[in-house]
Amino acid sequence: MIKEINYYKNDMIEFMKGMIPIRAISPDMGGQGEWDRSRYIKKFMESMGFDEIEEVNTMDDKGYTRPNLISKYYGKNRDKTIWIAAHMDTVPEGDINLWKYDPYRATLIDDRIYGRGTEDNGQDLVAGLFTIKAFIDNNIRPDYSVGFMALSDEETGSKYGMEYVMDNYSNFGKDDMFIIPDAGNEKGDEIEIAEKGILWLGLNVMGRQAHGSRPDLGINSNRILFELSMEVDRALHGLFSDQDSIFIPPYSTFEPTKMFSSVQNINTIPGSSSVYFDMRILPRYGIDEVLKTIEGKVEEYSRKYGVEIKIEIVQKNDPAPKTSENSPLVINLKNSIKEVLGVNPKTVGIGGGTVAAMARKKGYPAVVWATLEPVEHSPDEYCLIKNMIGDAEVFYKLIMKF
Numbered sequence: 001m002i003k004e005i006n007y008y009k010n011d012m013i014e015f016m017k018g019m020i021p022i023r024a025i026s027p028d029m030g031g032q033g034e035w036d037r038s039r040y041i042k043k044f045m046e047s048m049g050f051d052e053i054e055e056v057n058t059m060d061d062k063g064y065t066r067p068n069l070i071s072k073y074y075g076k077n078r079d080k081t082i083w084i085a086a087h088m089d090t091v092p093e094g095d096i097n098l099w100k101y102d103p104y105r106a107t108l109i110d111d112r113i114y115g116r117g118t119e120d121n122g123q124d125l126v127a128g129l130f131t132i133k134a135f136i137d138n139n140i141r142p143d144y145s146v147g148f149m150a151l152s153d154e155e156t157g158s159k160y161g162m163e164y165v166m167d168n169y170s171n172f173g174k175d176d177m178f179i180i181p182d183a184g185n186e187k188g189d190e191i192e193i194a195e196k197g198i199l200w201l202g203l204n205v206m207g208r209q210a211h212g213s214r215p216d217l218g219i220n221s222n223r224i225l226f227e228l229s230m231e232v233d234r235a236l237h238g239l240f241s242d243q244d245s246i247f248i249p250p251y252s253t254f255e256p257t258k259m260f261s262s263v264q265n266i267n268t269i270p271g272s273s274s275v276y277f278d279m280r281i282l283p284r285y286g287i288d289e290v291l292k293t294i295e296g297k298v299e300e301y302s303r304k305y306g307v308e309i310k311i312e313i314v315q316k317n318d319p320a321p322k323t324s325e326n327s328p329l330v331i332n333l334k335n336s337i338k339e340v341l342g343v344n345p346k347t348v349g350i351g352g353g354t355v356a357a358m359a360r361k362k363g364y365p366a367v368v369w370a371t372l373e374p375v376e377h378s379p380d381e382y383c384l385i386k387n388m389i390g391d392a393e394v395f396y397k398l399i400m401k402f
């Protein structure tokens, strides 16, 4: 008799219960990395009967080995692999007093499992593994190979995780495709197929400090910065104003966020002031065009006031090409979701920042999809067991449709 996903419900819960106490926090966030957790997952992978299990590990700048587990179950045709890629790392628990449940115990209550990382990304790490376990146990070879990745470093930028794997794993086929089950809503009807480019940039104005009563002896860096930043804001919104309804919101965003000046008191004219912008830019624009506009304004203001103004680029991520709504991956996923969850999924674009962009930049179609409660990174994070099962059923159906 064929084993359905639901057959594994208790095994999935047990696997989660074993995983959550093994912390996997990035050294950049004060943890020890993913090594111990990866041994737990690898041991399970070895028990499953994959055709290949590989590690694409690297050492980070603090000397920790950052593991990436990559396993494959062959299809009838091995030229193409459908990858499910989940991450092992979690953010820290934060303020422990805000938790009712032990973040590192995986407490089961009704349909919920509480604990840090149970949802992000535990739920779909478990769902992905058991999807493939069902194929193996039932001795069903899908038409194409199915791959599973347990990745490091997602919460701190993926340099040692997805990005490293995309550059260093040598067995990708040119027609591979990626499912990244790491974002989504409660209904499971949102498929992310595009991301905006990201530019985080600081403007620093160097004026001249003086006593608050003698502005004539100084140059007030705040005033210049206020004017400049409003000018930059207006210019960017004017020049890069296109809309694309797939995105939420449908336009590029240019937001002044963090700011500070060199004075903490009221009675000093500041000699140095900074503002940072968080910009999310539609894929149709090049980030360099945006940068050029900013540089033009900075030069103008620097000349006008005779001051030095520095541009600091904190993060610059060109947008990846979007995955087509008409790709078989998107169409098959839509139909699988419809059949399993009974909802009508829509494709969306977001502000940027998932590992899917790293696959898209290499030319692979990639979808970001999962059924998730809005509790990732919060105290008393939990996952719904029905979402864990439902997502696995969707993956199973999707793979069968190829």
Ligand SMILES: [Zn+2]
Binding pocket: 087, 120, 121, 154, 182
């Ligand atoms: Zn995540």
